[in-house]
Amino acid sequence: MANVVVVGAQWGDEGKGKIVDWLSERADVIARFQGGHNAGHTLVIGGEVFKLNALPSGVVRGGKLSVIGNGVVLDPWHLVKEIAAIREQGVEITPETLMVAENTPLILPFHGELDRAREAQNSVARIGTTGRGIGPCYEDKVGRRVIRVADLGDNDTLELRVDRALVHHNALRAGLGLDPINRDALLESLRAIAPEILQYAAPVWKAMNEARRAGKRILFEGAQGSLLDADFGTYPYVTSSNVIAGQAATGTGMGPGAIDFVLGIVKAYTTRVGEGPFPTELHDDDGQRLGERGREFGTVTGRKRRCGWFDAVLVRQTCAISGVNGIALTKLDVLDGFETLRICTGYEIDGETYDYLPTAAAVQAKVRPVYEEMPGWQESTAGARSWADLPAEAIKYVRRIEELIQCPVAMLSTSPERDDTILVTDPFED
Ligand code: IMP
Numbered sequence: 439m440a441n442v443v444v445v446g447a448q449w450g451d452e453g454k455g456k457i458v459d460w461l462s463e464r465a466d467v468i469a470r471f472q473g474g475h476n477a478g479h480t481l482v483i484g485g486e487v488f489k490l491n492a493l494p495s496g497v498v499r500g501g502k503l504s505v506i507g508n509g510v511v512l513d514p515w516h517l518v519k520e521i522a523a524i525r526e527q528g529v530e531i532t533p534e535t536l537m538v539a540e541n542t543p544l545i546l547p548f549h550g551e552l553d554r555a556r557e558a559q560n561s562v563a564r565i566g567t568t569g570r571g572i573g574p575c576y577e578d579k580v581g582r583r584v585i586r587v588a589d590l591g592d593n594d595t596l597e598l599r600v601d602r603a604l605v606h607h608n609a610l611r612a613g614l615g616l617d618p619i620n621r622d623a624l625l626e627s628l629r630a631i632a633p634e635i636l637q638y639a640a641p642v643w644k645a646m647n648e649a650r651r652a653g654k655r656i657l658f659e660g661a662q663g664s665l666l667d668a669d670f671g672t673y674p675y676v677t678s679s680n681v682i683a684g685q686a687a688t689g690t691g692m693g694p695g696a697i698d699f700v701l702g703i704v705k706a707y708t709t710r711v712g713e714g715p716f717p718t719e720l721h722d723d724d725g726q727r728l729g730e731r732g733r734e735f736g737t738v739t740g741r742k743r744r745c746g747w748f749d750a751v752l753v754r755q756t757c758a759i760s761g762v763n764g765i766a767l768t769k770l771d772v773l774d775g776f777e778t779l780r781i782c783t784g785y786e787i788d789g790e791t792y793d794y795l796p797t798a799a800a801v802q803a804k805v806r807p808v809y810e811e812m813p814g815w816q817e818s819t820a821g822a823r824s825w826a827d828l829p830a831e832a833i834k835y836v837r838r839i840e841e842l843i844q845c846p847v848a849m850l851s852t853s854p855e856r857d858d859t860i861l862v863t864d865p866f867e868d
Pocket of ligand 1 (some may be wrong): 449450451476477478565566567568569570571572573661662663666675676677678711712713
């Protein structure tokens with residue numbers, strides 16, 4: 439029985455929601471292993487739209503165990519609201535179907551305030567975050583001053599942990615011109631939310647390893663994209679977690695051998711939200727058209743996404759770093775009707791050719807994409823369910839991508855509808 443990790447192989451928003459939904463129907467356990475409610479996963483099931491941020495996509499399907507792993511940062515108030523909204527849509531969520539790791543760090547209101555205060559400071563500080571406190575919470579985790587789910591269970595511990603966090607945060611807030619944190623009000627709201635969260639708290643590492651031993655199918659659901667990874671992304675314009683496949687093990691308490699298949703989600707062109715380098719970004723009519731046809735607006739912040747041509751250099755790099763076994767190529771239909779398409783096959787930097795993106799920011803700033811042109815197609819690929827439904831030029835485009843990124847296409851998605859998919863390899867059966 440194979441366990442599958444799904445990771446975004448670009449800057450996020452690759453269309454993971456639909457693919458994860460398709461896979462989660464066939465999985466027994468669905469686990470989030472990094473990120474927080476900065477993610478926005480939209481699922482369309484039977485015409486009904488479900489919007490998820492912190493909850494694993496599996497919650498909308500009955501008979502599954504959904505898991506929030508220790509690698510996630512969790513806003514308890516947001517989780518409670520999200521659960522209520524999903525329940526309104528008729529989905530049952532109980533401690534039998536949702537498990538939250540006891541060692542999951544909590545995002546508190548001052549994390550969001552700090553995130554937004556930093557972003558508002560000046561262009562040097564700005565990353566273009568979602569403003570949801572993700573970065574400050576991860577900082578506190580490694581700074582050994584975060585409050586974790588298990589701390590909610592004992593008042594003395596909770597007070598100690600809060601005091602530890604406040605020593606740091608009040609000093610920081612003074613420097614930023616923010617009022618000190620109201621300790622009593624914070625403790626009161628934490629005590630109030632505690633029972634709501636604790637009912638789901640569990641030793642996730644144990645449950646995951648038991649599930650594996652019992653031969654259950656596990657789906658690890660990644661959020662964001664590999665180019666936003668804190669180590670391998672376009673630092674500092676990244677998110678604050680490791681988003682690549684290796685994190686699936688660390689972020690749930692399993693060994694690396696628990697991962698059998700890594701599915702990279704790849705959009706047929708490129709987008710990014712927020713600041714940071716983007717070698718193939720388009721500022722012309724083509725970019726405008728990709729944004730309009732692809733409806734490229736952020737699900738969390740509503741921000742317009744930056745758009746550009748497919749960058750094979752970056753995807754080859756992220757597929758290698760995550761050990762991607764196969765990709766799910768999404769939104770091919772957005773390219774319908776283009777006369778000519780361009781694919782970035784390499785970079786030129788100071789007259790030299792590179793087959794990867796170097797790390798130094800000064801070098802990255804000089805990157806000039808080298809493009810290969812391919813003829814487009816005028817027919818619609820939307821809704822195609824077999825290779826025979828695709829125009830020859832579209833197939834050539836897909837084959838060229840496979841060649842350049844050195845990784846095969848396992849799935850091809852041709853519309854937001856779950857059945858509009860061409861399946862080449864079933865990751866669970868591979
Ligand atoms: P943060 O994760 O809110 O700290 O934001 C850091 C960077 O990651 C910003 O550029 C965000 O736009 C980006 N980001 C965070 N979450 C997502 C996501 O789910 N999709 C795409 N970009 C994201």
